[in-house]
Amino acid sequence: MGTNPMSELIELVNSEASRLGEFLSQLDEASWSRDSACEGWKVGDVLGHLASGGATWANSITRAINGDAGPPEGGAFLQPGERGSSTIAQAAIAINQEMGTKLLETFSEGYDRLRQVMAGLTAEDWDKPCFHRRGPMPVRDYVGVRLQELTVHGWDIRSGLDETAELSKEPLADLVGRVPRWLTNAFRPGLDLPAPTRYRFQVTSPVPVAEDILVNRDSYQVEPSGSGQADVTFGCDTGNYI
Structure with missing residues (x-):
């Protein structure tokens, strides 16, 4: 092989x-x-x-x-x-x-x-x-x-x-690369959050990640991090991100 x-x-x-x-x-x-x-x-x-x-x-x-x-x-x-x-x-x-x-x-x-x-x-x-x-x-x-x-x-x-x-x-x-599957499995609709809520992940090394997760009460979407303000920002290395 x-x-x-x-x-x-x-x-x-x-x-x-x-x-x-x-x-x-x-x-x-x-x-x-x-x-x-x-x-x-x-x-x-x-x-x-x-x-x-x-x-x-x-x-x-x-x-x-x-x-x-x-x-x-x-x-x-x-x-x-x-x-x-x-x-x-x-x-x-x-x-x-x-x-x-x-x-x-x-x-x-x-x-x-x-x-x-x-x-x-x-x-x-x-x-x-x-x-x-x-x-x-x-x-x-x-x-x-x-x-x-x-x-x-x-x-x-x-x-x-x-x-x-x-x-x-x-x-x-x-x-x-498997995080999207984890999000699908873990997300539960009906969260009592101000809608929409933007979570930003600024992950450094060894595998950088720059993504926002925009959460509504019944759904979410993943987007590349932009210049707009996030409600919550997480800064960490890849191991902590996982």
């Missing part, structure tokens, strides 16, 4: 999984019970969430390659308006409690399997629809979601143990 957007994204996923696995292998037992930066989750809970994700992504991509983008056995699409975050939290905590000291082994095995599956992807597979609980998406986007999960939740773990921890820099350019 030569260097191309597909191989670059796959390599980012593999690198983040390896980097996080190495970090986790150096933690003592007491660290698993420390609070993470993800509210309400212990370090072990976050790892439980990530550990289950490796195997889940490997299975879903394998099914997608074979033309199946429907829910797996026991799975389902989210209903309109359903967020599913409480279910995810409950599952993460349950996995942590069930796996205990085997969590790191489960994490490593899941991402080894995912690495093998991604190594077999072809250019034709990249656009095949793949199951995601929010709705089918191309394999390329599904792999990108796994990079997002590893990067952000990896920071949740490290930041819970070291408040100076930062997001890994290598995935930032890719993650910036």
Whole structure:
């Protein structure tokens, strides 16, 4: 597989999984019970969430390659308006409690399997629809979601143990490109705001962003930052922006 957007994204996923696995292998037992930066989750809970994700992504991509983008056995699409975050939290905590000291082994095995599956992807597979609980998406986007999960939740773990921890820099350019999807998923109509409200993001390095988000009560739009006045301005680096 030569260097191309597909191989670059796959390599980012593999690198983040390896980097996080190495970090986790150096933690003592007491660290698993420390609070993470993800509210309400212990370090072990976050790892439980990530550990289950490796195997889940490997299975879903394998099914997608074979033309199946429907829910797996026991799975389902989210209903309109359903967020599913409480279910995810409950599952993460349950996995942590069930796996205990085997969590790191489960994490490593899941991402080894995912690495093998991604190594077999072809250019034709990249656009095949793949199951995601929010709705089918191309394999390329599904792999990108796994990079997002590893990067952000990896920071949740490290930041819970070291408040100076930062997001890994290598995935930032890719993650910036995924912000529009996050906004779509996170926006909730009916906000009690003066309408319209303009939020300006002045993001410096390593990946600059200069955008305004104009929010009305029931919708929003993203625009390049202009010379007009914003109601709220955020100035930060790319890691804090993500």
